[in-house]
Amino acid sequence: MNLQLEISLRVRRAIAAAFPSAADAAPLVVQAQNAQFGDYQSNAAMGLGKRLGQKPREVAQKIIDQLDLGDLLAKPEIAGPGFINLRLRPEFLAQALAAVATDDRLGVPLAADPRTVVVDFGGPNTCKPMHVGHLRSPIIGDAICRLLRFLGHKVVGDNHLGDWGTQFGLLIAGFRRFGPEVPESADPLERLVAIYKLATALADQDESFRAEARAELAKLQAGDPANLAQWRQFSAWSLSHFNEMYARLGVHFDETLGESSYNSMLAGVVEDLKSRGLARPSEGAICVFWDDEKLPPLLIQKSDGAFLYATTDLATLKYRCDRWHPSEIVIVTDARQQLHFNQIFDAARRWGIAEDVVLRHVFFGTILGPDGRPLKTRSGDLVALKDVLDEAENRALAVVRDKSPDLSSEEMAAIARVVGIGAIKYADLSQNHQSDFVFNWDKMLALQGNTAPYLQYAYARIRSILRKGNEPGLAASAAPLLLTEPAEAALALKLLRLPEAIDAATDDFRLNLLSNYLFELSAVFTTFYESCPVLKSDPAVRAVRLRLCDLTARVLKQGLDLLGIDVVERM
Ligand code: ARG
Numbered sequence: 001m002n003l004q005l006e007i008s009l010r011v012r013r014a015i016a017a018a019f020p021s022a023a024d025a026a027p028l029v030v031q032a033q034n035a036q037f038g039d040y041q042s043n044a045a046m047g048l049g050k051r052l053g054q055k056p057r058e059v060a061q062k063i064i065d066q067l068d069l070g071d072l073l074a075k076p077e078i079a080g081p082g083f084i085n086l087r088l089r090p091e092f093l094a095q096a097l098a099a100v101a102t103d104d105r106l107g108v109p110l111a112a113d114p115r116t117v118v119v120d121f122g123g124p125n126t127c128k129p130m131h132v133g134h135l136r137s138p139i140i141g142d143a144i145c146r147l148l149r150f151l152g153h154k155v156v157g158d159n160h161l162g163d164w165g166t167q168f169g170l171l172i173a174g175f176r177r178f179g180p181e182v183p184e185s186a187d188p189l190e191r192l193v194a195i196y197k198l199a200t201a202l203a204d205q206d207e208s209f210r211a212e213a214r215a216e217l218a219k220l221q222a223g224d225p226a227n228l229a230q231w232r233q234f235s236a237w238s239l240s241h242f243n244e245m246y247a248r249l250g251v252h253f254d255e256t257l258g259e260s261s262y263n264s265m266l267a268g269v270v271e272d273l274k275s276r277g278l279a280r281p282s283e284g285a286i287c288v289f290w291d292d293e294k295l296p297p298l299l300i301q302k303s304d305g306a307f308l309y310a311t312t313d314l315a316t317l318k319y320r321c322d323r324w325h326p327s328e329i330v331i332v333t334d335a336r337q338q339l340h341f342n343q344i345f346d347a348a349r350r351w352g353i354a355e356d357v358v359l360r361h362v363f364f365g366t367i368l369g370p371d372g373r374p375l376k377t378r379s380g381d382l383v384a385l386k387d388v389l390d391e392a393e394n395r396a397l398a399v400v401r402d403k404s405p406d407l408s409s410e411e412m413a414a415i416a417r418v419v420g421i422g423a424i425k426y427a428d429l430s431q432n433h434q435s436d437f438v439f440n441w442d443k444m445l446a447l448q449g450n451t452a453p454y455l456q457y458a459y460a461r462i463r464s465i466l467r468k469g470n471e472p473g474l475a476a477s478a479a480p481l482l483l484t485e486p487a488e489a490a491l492a493l494k495l496l497r498l499p500e501a502i503d504a505a506t507d508d509f510r511l512n513l514l515s516n517y518l519f520e521l522s523a524v525f526t527t528f529y530e531s532c533p534v535l536k537s538d539p540a541v542r543a544v545r546l547r548l549c550d551l552t553a554r555v556l557k558q559g560l561d562l563l564g565i566d567v568v569e570r571m
Contacts, residue, residue, distance in 0.1 A: 001109060002499040004029055004040065006072070006085060007571045011042045012294050014066035019059075022048055029086075031497070035486070038077070038085035045082035056082030088493065097492050101551050102478050106558055108499045110152035117321050119145050119157045121332040122246070122253060124334040125162030126238035127192055128169060130245050131382035132375045133334070136364045136437065139428045140511065141332040141536075142564045144362070147506045147514075150562055152347040156324055157499055159242075159257030160316065163235050166306070167196075169217025170232050171313060173209065174199025188227055235260075249421060250564055262315040266307040269315045278350055288347045298343045313344045318353045323451040328358040330509070335363040335434065362509050365436035375439060389421065395445055396420035399453065415568045419445075419453050422565040426452030429563050430515035452565055455556060458522040460571040462553040466546065468535055474550040481509070481544050487528040491548055494524045498555050511563065518559045523551050 011027035019025070028043040045063060049056035060082040067076065074087045100107035105512060121141020124134045145157045171192070178198045185191050203210045220227040239256070246252070273279035279288045284303030300311040320329055341361035348354045368376045375383045397416035400407070407415070427444035428437055430451075447453050466474070483489050498560055501517030504510070534545040557567050 001107065001299055002503055003088070003496060004031065004500045005503070007040050010068050010070075010072075011044065011063065011084075013068065014063045015048070015069070017066040018062040019048065019052060022051060025051070028521050031500075032085065035493075036255075037079060037083075038087040040086040041079075042084040042086065044350060045078075045084060049082060055179035060084050062458070087133065090483065090489070091480075093489065093492050093496070094482050096496055097481045097483075097551070098478055101475060101481070101547055106551075106555055107496065107500055114152045115156060115327040116154040116156070116324055116571055117148050117328040117330060118158060118324055118326045119148070119330045120158050120160050120316075120365050121145075121252070122159040122163060122242075124238075124242060125165075125332065126258070127167065127189070127196065127234050129189055129193065129240075130243055130385040132385060132388050132439075133382050134186070134245075134385055135367060135388065136334070136428055136433070137332050138246060138249055138251040139425050139564065140362065140364060140509075141281040141330075142232060142249075142510050143278070143425075143429055143562065144332070145252075145328060146562045147215070147502065147511075151502070151506065155255045156255060156319075156320075156326070158255040158257055161235075161238075161242075161256060161260075163238070164260040164263060164312070165256035166217060168220055168231055168234075169213040169215070170199045170203060171196055171234060172216040172220065173213040174202075175230065177202070177209070181252060185199065187241075189241045192237060193232060203432075210315055231260075237347045245385055245389070248417075250378075250566070257316075257319075259309075259312045262312050262319060265315040266311050269311055269318070270307070273300065273314075273347075273351060276351065278347065288343070290346070291503075295343075296339075298347060306536050310340065310344060314347060314351070317344070317348045317359075318351075318453065321354050321357060326357060328360065329354070330360045330362055332362045332364070335365055336365055350459060361508075362433070364433040365437055367437045370438060370440045372438070373528070391441070392416050392420035392424050392445075394420075395441055396453070398421060398554075399445055399447070400571065403447075407570070411570075415571060418566045418568050418571070419456060422456060425563060425565050426455070426515060429511045430519075431512055433511065450515070452560070453571075454564075455518055455560060456524055456567050457571050458525065459553055459556045459560075459567045460569060462525070462549050462556075463569050465534060466553065469542070469549070471543065471546050474547050476546060477543075481547055483544070484541075485528075485532050487524075487531045488545070488548065491524050491528040491552065494521050495548075495551050495555055498559065501559070514559060515563060518556060521552065521559075 008027045008029040011029055013213065015025050015027060016023035024045055025048050025094065029040055032038045032041050041535035042063070045056045049059045052059065057078055060078045064076050064078070064084060069075070071089060072092050074089045077085045079085050103351055121137045123137060124130050128310055145155045148155045174195050178195045182191055182194050182198070203213060216227060220231055270279065273288060274286065279286050279300060284295065285299055286301040287297035287299050289297045298310050299308055300314070301307055315330065320326060321471060338361065345359040345361070348359065367375055377383055395417040397412060400412050400419065402413050423444045431437065443449070445453055447457055481492065483492055485500050497517065501514050505514035528548070532545055534542060537545060560567055
């Protein structure tokens with residue numbers, strides 16, 4: 001169970017019983033900062049005292065008098081101006097820990113009200129290899145999907161490819177013109193990029209070639225079979241590259257419904273918005289207008305009849321609502337699309353297609369090099385994603401070779417993959433995703449500090465203790481874990497807080513709250529391990545401590561898995 005939530009409920013009920021006129025007051029239960037004063041504290045009495053004109057310490061006492069301690073809480077204490085310090089009873093800790101230790105879900109409850117959530121992430125544009133700018137959306141989106149799924153929600157992860165647009169006229173015309181002279185290569189997508197560059201250059205100076213490209217685009221949009229086949233070929237090349245990258249990242253999608261999937265809906269969307277008076281012509285184009293004149297109108301059809309990104313997004317929302325009836329749609333993109341999604345969500349609500357659907361835009365900052373500038377190659381392009389992943393694995397390999405020179409080279413390579421990719425993901429997920437992500441290889445691969453390698457190493461180290469302990473069936477024992485040392489109790493409490501960390505990370509998709517928890521858990525574990533010998537203790541103590549080790553390893557593994565990060569048995 002989520003202890004903070006359970007205690008909040010009890011304090012809430014106590015407040016309602018003690019002060020019926022203030023039953024709505026928030027219980028304000030937080031984790032205590034200092035174990036000396038307890039495990040949790042309620043800060044409710046100060047505000048209530050003010051509101052009711054009573055002394056906060058007396059208010060605190062009245063709350064305590066009504067508080068159902070059950071077998072959960074020891075006798076509370078009042079501190080300072082009226083803080084209520086709450087401590088879990090040691091017997092409860094021992095029982096709860098034993099229950100968690102035998103639970104596959106490690107004490108994390110399934111959501112009481114499972115929801116259907118569509119998560120739109122990834123979404124690269126086709127016909128180009130992925131670059132470093134395509135890294136954050138799959139990392140963040142996949143972690144969101146994993147968290148929601150673990151809590152029992154139905155999740156539809158959808159990759160909204162940019163696979164439709166005006167560039168296809170130039171691509172098709174260019175392919176015909178330059179295809180014969182650009183040699184086939186192992187990588188058809190690279191060849192396509194080379195051809196596209198030649199075509200763009202030619203279009204810059206040659207009006208008749210531009211006209212040719214426009215004609216091909218019109219044919220494609222009208223459903224010409226040859227052009228459609230060509231377009232499909234381009235998409236297939238792109239997808240095979242994307243899938244390779246997603247596989248290396250360990251990211252999975254349930255659907256890949258690109259912009260092209262909504263093509264046939266667009267005219268209808270514009271008609272419908274017009275007929276409802278939400279959209280109207282403006283200088284030959286069609287726009288959605290807002291009552292607030294200051295807000296920029298949303299362009300949904302150009303004067304030449306072409307539809308836009310926004311039109312597709314409105315169609316997409318409608319499609320998702322009709323098909324999955326979700327209670328929530330989450331779209332993960334970079335921060336530059338904030339205005340776009342504010343407008344889309346607003347228009348969708350007025351259109352009435354997403355009533356009772358929570359629409360959320362989760363946005364992230366830019367990836368920057370250590371010098372604070374975008375990560376670009378010498379030629380000025382953003383660094384290819386493949387190169388970023390290669391470099392991560394190569395650098396991780398150097399770390400592994402240094403740490404464990406006795407491993408075989410296959411083992412080293414396998415570990416380096418897990419550590420390298422994990423390091424990137426964790427560096428992203430361990431900070432506020434709205435901030436820019438400063439890419440610092442040394443920092444993210446460090447074995448010390450708040451990094452994936454540190455946590456993966458902590459996991460591997462515990463697994464090695466467990467191998468040496470050689471006590472099978474640890475996870476099956478339901479005997480209460482009797483704890484005697486403060487460091488054991490501190491570790492136990494931390495382990496019981498996994499549900500709190502998961503709920504906190506899921507509420508606003510602040511994934512760094514989960515990574516922080518895992519980092520703190522490792523630190524608490526280290527303190528425990530330094531002050532409480534495990535393998536050399538007496539059998540009864542040894543057994544309890546081995547179970548604490550086992551549970552710590554499982555919580556670390558589960559927590560990292562929710563962030564999309566793997567662990568290894570040896571490092
Ligand atoms: N293709 C877009 C881009 O490259 C991302 C798509 C995000 N999803 C959406 N429904 N618009 O920025």
